[in-house]
Amino acid sequence: MICVLLNDSDFDRTLSPLEFALEKMGVLYRTWRTFREGFPQDASCCDGLIISGGFTMKNYFEEKSDLYGASYLRNFNKPILGICLGMQILARLAGVSLVVSKELGLSRVWLDGGNDLFKGMKSPLEVCQRHNYALPYVPHGYSIIARNDSTFIQAIASKDNLKYGIQFHPEEIDLGSEMDSLKIFSNFASIVERHSTENSGGGK
Template sequence: MKRVILLFLAIIVSVACFSLSKPIALLQNDSDYPNGGSPIENALKKLGVDYVVYRTFLGEFPERGSYSALIISGGNNMAAYFSNSGEPKKPTSLITDAEVPVLGICMGFQLIGRIYGSSLVVLEERGWRKLKIMKDDILLTGIPEEFFAWENHLFSLKDLPKGFELLVVNETGSIQMIKHKKEYIYGVQFHPEKGDNENFNHGYMVLLNFLTLVEHLDNQSTD
């Protein structure tokens, strides 16, 4: 059964190609990949997505209106977004004033949570974890109620940010996926771009569904 699922995912990846009027802006927060090659970059490349990388640890950010969606990667430092006293810096407005879909991954998820009033707690979760859907959403299309995804973090959100709804938790009850109630602003604590040859990462389907949503909205805006 596992081989069948992996083959199905391989077919999806092989035919995926998204047509967008503007590239996706990838906010790369992980300084371990200063020259590219991060898992999220590799995933977008394999999916045939047009994207531009902005290395936030070097002070790079996109010009508003130049992208069809915003993906905020994982990382280990929010200095580009918050001052030492915890005050939000200008780049946080790319999220709060976003007019396109936003997807925050791992630290990107935590960043969204902090911007909207939550705080972080120490909660180390690594490896494959069982997750459970709490509320249906377009980004969860085709994913079973309980599924596995890859996690690799030391911190997590203490509580649900203001104005957001809870979509997914893991077996410990920690928050794993959220969505703004009025905007297409999503956050996932797990890594949808990460997988291996032993487990089917249903989180990857979250990334595919997000890109499909972006393409749909982008085509609507250009009609």
């Protein structure tokens, strides 16, 4: 099962666009609203993690100190997908300090079609942007897998193919992200399934 760490308190009692997107793509998931419920106590129940967007990292970092959320992610050795704030959290874990980079509205993003996260997707892709911070450089151990003209680093992937971050919001179909962007979630689910199979003795 994919565990969703939902960081946006605007969706405390209602389904978020991310959850709607996962349901639309038939992805099995369970949500933890980190601002109220914290994190899964038993990480073994999660085959993969999605870290949502949001407004604050307060459950993950306090100034330069790691909190429980950061430690939880550091110790999680299965696939992770970070969206917007989620990607920025992954970057912070890799020692990157963020820079102010406000981007709101729609933009075209060029994808690395050779990466499994973007398998079978069109490029360029029109997507919704909603962020105030961005990565100034690619974190050590990662490579860039998507870009645009205003915020150059639009997606990253770790060299071990376990961690992925995207700056844009593929789930925001109602705000203009193209339907094709939802394939990110089914592709990530395939990555999670493959990793689970290979590490349970079912792989070659």
